[in-house]
Amino acid sequence: MHTFSKLAIILVLSGLFTACQDGATPVDLTNSNAIYKKGLTLAAPSDTDLVDSNIVSPTLEPINTSNDYISFISPLYGEYHAGIPKLEQTSQSNEYWLNVTGADLNAGVILTMSQASSLVRIAPRGDISSGALMHAEAIVPERVQIQRVAPKEESPQGKAANSSAVNSRDSLVKSMANADALASAGLTDDSSALQMSAKATPGRYRLQVSQPLTPSASYLVNVKEKGSPYQLSVKAPTAIAADTQTIGLELVLSQSDNTFVPQATLKQADGDMQPLAMVKQDETWQAVIPAGVALSSSNAGFSEIEFTVQTQVDGRPVQRTVKSVFKSYVNSASIKPEVLTVWDTGLPKQIDFELTVAEAGRFGLSGTLTGTNAEGQKVAILRTQAANWLTPESSTLKLMLDPKLIQASGLQPPFELNELELQDQGQMARLSYQANALILTP
Known part of the structure; x- marks a missing residue:
């Protein structure tokens, strides 16, 4: 009996081993x-x-x-x-912005407005070009001058239109807000703002700051036209291969059939900026990456392309800036x-x-x-x-x-x-x- 039990166990184990060898499910x-x-x-x-x-x-x-x-x-x-x-994103803009220096603001910067009651904001920016962080000083709104310029005047050095009641700052500016007032509203970048009045009809204006500024200091001038029918839209990829040479995208200015040639700037995560050529292909645009230029300088952040359009719509000068953010990668x-x-x-x-x-x-x-x-x-x-x-x-x-x-x-x-x-x-x-x-x- 004892010998028979041993034999039975051997036969069972042998059967399991054979099943495994034949590819059956192991137990x-x-x-x-x-x-x-x-x-x-x-x-x-x-x-x-x-x-x-x-x-x-x-x-x-x-x-x-x-x-x-x-x-x-x-x-x-x-x-x-x-x-x-999500392979693409669409961004819309009813505003534009200019990167200027303290010297530019002291000399005068030309602004384009397509409607009355536009909002103008001046924000100081940091600069590390000297090797150390230099932060521009805040602008006192009372030291900002706004004048309408003659239709043919295109540069701050040109001759301004003769001042009149409608050209005085008191008539063109409805309200002002300094850095402290904006900070209490949640905008903590030392910005100052001007709300243009209903008399500031569409046209070109000179913004000039009488406050002495460091010539090399960096500032952002932002013009926002809330409720404007002129919206610049961009549709572009959210991820772009690092070896891409051209980026296909769509740029559309609403309420306008005008042709325009946009300006484009590639901005890296570290702040480095590089102009890009724009080529029209049928109904789309191609942003051309210059040879030797990398789409990203770091994996830690995103890159962006900034597009600016200047045109005329029904006799009104329209300027818009829109950004498209993307992630550069290699497969x-x-x-x-x-x-x-x-x-x-x-x-x-x-x-x-x-x-x-x-x-x-x-x-x-x-x-x-x-x-x-x-x-x-x-x-x-x-x-x-x-x-x-x-x-x-x-x-x-x-x-x-x-x-x-x-x-x-x-x-x-x-x-x-x-x-x-x-x-x-x-x-x-x-x-x-x-x-x-x-x-x-x-």
């Missing part, structure tokens, strides 16, 4: 739950997905160098609606199509992704898991995120799921991983996005 003898792994393949990217397998090495210093693996799972409920990544990694899934009692527990990595860095993955209800609708179960430090030699990133949460949802297969997004956390940039990435089959 965890130390746990009553069946744990097994299965290789799957990501779905082919659609035309609207963001997938690029051509990778390059970043040139800027990363802002996140943590080596710790982190993972978060957030429960979700209700019918699933796919999120769409430093991509997701390989073959993934390894881990299952627990027939429910997905973990997905291991292999990445192609240009060089060592911190990368993150995220996605939304869905199941199917009795009506056949796709329902959200959870949102999962993970991040880790990866190298070209060690480039596996595991995305965790929660079998208990999946079971508690009462949803049935097919389970799907949607909104699969890869991020380079050293750049804080999205590298790829796939709306319907993976069908999880046991």
